Amino acid sequence: MKQFHFEYDTIAQACAGISGIRDVLSDHPGKDAMVFLFLARFSKEEAERLIAAYDDSLPEVKRVGISGGYAVDLNAALPIIKCNLVIAECGEVFHPFQIPCAPGGEADAADALNRFIDQIPDVKGVAFYPSGLGLNVTRVLRAMDSKAPFFGAMAIPKYESSRMLNTGILEDGYGIGREILSLGFTVMVIAGQQVTLSLDYILGWEPIGREMDVTIEPPTPGMLRAGETELRLIDGKPALEIYRKYLGVEWNEDFIMNVCEFPLMVQQNGVDICFVPMNSRYGRLSLIGNVEEKDKLRFSYSTREAILSASEEGSKRMAAFEPEAVVLSLCGNRINFLKQDAHLEWDYYRRNNPNLVYCHGQCEIAYKDGKGGVLNSALVAVGIRECDGHGGAESYIGRPDTGNEHINGFIPLEYRVSHFFHVMTEELVHFQHHLEDEVEKKTRENEGLSFHVVQTLAEAIDAKDTYTNGHSGRVAKYSREIARRLGLTERQQNEIFMMGLLHDVGKIGVPDAVINKPGRLTDEEFAMIKTHPATGARILEKIREMPGLAVGAHWHHERIDGKGYPDGLKGEKIPEPARIIAVADAYDAMTSNRSYRDVMPQEKVREQIEKGLGTQFDPVFGKIMLQMIDEDTEYQMREG
Incomplete structure (x- = not known):
């Protein structure tokens, strides 16, 4: 495998330079060839002129690339075209693929890419170049079946300013393949029994x-x-x-x-x-x-020394791999940070591979076996070679950065400061986790204490009504089961259970004679009963440690159709816990003996709840209660 690099300032120069590429192909014949193309500060229309010239003069050469940036401080950067030719000598190695994709179509794009890759034997790596605003690139990467490493960068637009504005200026980026693609994925699959590929992800922060x-x-x-x-x-x-x-x-x-x-x-x-x-x-x-x-x-x-040291160590790993072609993707943020020393990063790699190519994209991509993905502030280095034996792929995603050795034992100030911050941060995080554990422990203790207090209060409420002993506990139990079947978290289930225990706390303010009256209530007595939700809310609102308790007490007599009390709330304006407790409360009321009637048969209870769906009860929670009734063939729910 051989690598050759060409750079141009204008589209006209790049088109004229095609003859030079043709000469290289004649002097170094191979069995397959591709070009990495990176265009900084050129429009889509200009790029289309260039690939039309490639189609005319180099139809056999495959291509992949993006619109990229040459530097982040673009006021000082000039337009540039990078053309990097790679010639494979052992057989067909390069397999191009492009698929348009708008946001929302990532699953279909991933399926198409998987089908394309699956038909290629001995895949060693995938050069992966997304383009377009709003694409979920991570979703596509995570859907890939191939275990080969994915690497590349996202297309960057033709900025007219170095400043990031709060506007949608990202729409001009494009991928370069068979076509110029504004929205989608441009890919080059690298394969072959004798091909070996190495992927290295370098951060430094x-x-x-x-x-x-x-x-x-x-x-x-x-x-x-x-x-x-x-x-x-x-x-x-x-x-x-x-x-x-x-x-x-x-x-x-x-x-x-x-x-x-x-x-x-x-x-x-x-x-x-x-x-x-x-x-x-x-x-x-x-x-x-x-x-x-x-x-x-x-x-x-990070520090300048730390980033450059990580990059230099990465270049040594790459040199040990002995690549015949090298592709670097670097974040412009590294240029922001390193400023005039930014060139040192690619210079380290050029020591052994002077014809390498590097680009600056909107983000970097390094992904293998569920690790990595869409990156920022990173350097992604890829080496490729052909060998006499069987090839393979290796990856250093997540490998610790090294290179903290110093001459004569002297450690520069930047390293000492970096080490100090690192150790202090680790101690701070450890202390934070310890505090979180202590808070969680104390929270559990307080919740246990709160439960006993709430349970005692609920039992005192039930004791006022000689006919409904255990009512609050059963309502709490039914409410928690509805919440569980709804898929709420365990914490939410427990909160609703506590609300259910205290939903009738306001009855403390209603005379016992009214609560236990065997006959029909007068209008005045019913008005007293209707005060218990508001009374309960006033009581529970004073418990600052459990501010949500008041919800169930306040609104468990509201109806979905707005005909309930005390506030006549309608539909989803009624808080969800109150809608759950309402159906649980109604079920227990109908399945318990009351001073004014006996327990109702199960069939009648079911009929009443079904009849109230969408009027008295939330249909979602009401249907869950109907399901619970249908499963309760032994009437065990009523036993509490």
């Missing part, structure tokens, strides 16, 4: 500070996003607030330059992944990659 919880804004149908993830809250506050709090930075044209030294970091499957927010709306932050609510977010930090 370390976590700093405590872990923070995140709340993700769900996608809005019909609205495109700048990235895969929109952070709504961090630590319970609008996401943008953490930059105001910790860095004193506001969202404006210079936001990216002001925060680039401190990317946000998550750890997924043992791999540290960094993100620099690329867009902001309503205090939320858009990230190019995937973050989930189970993830813990931290700031990260």
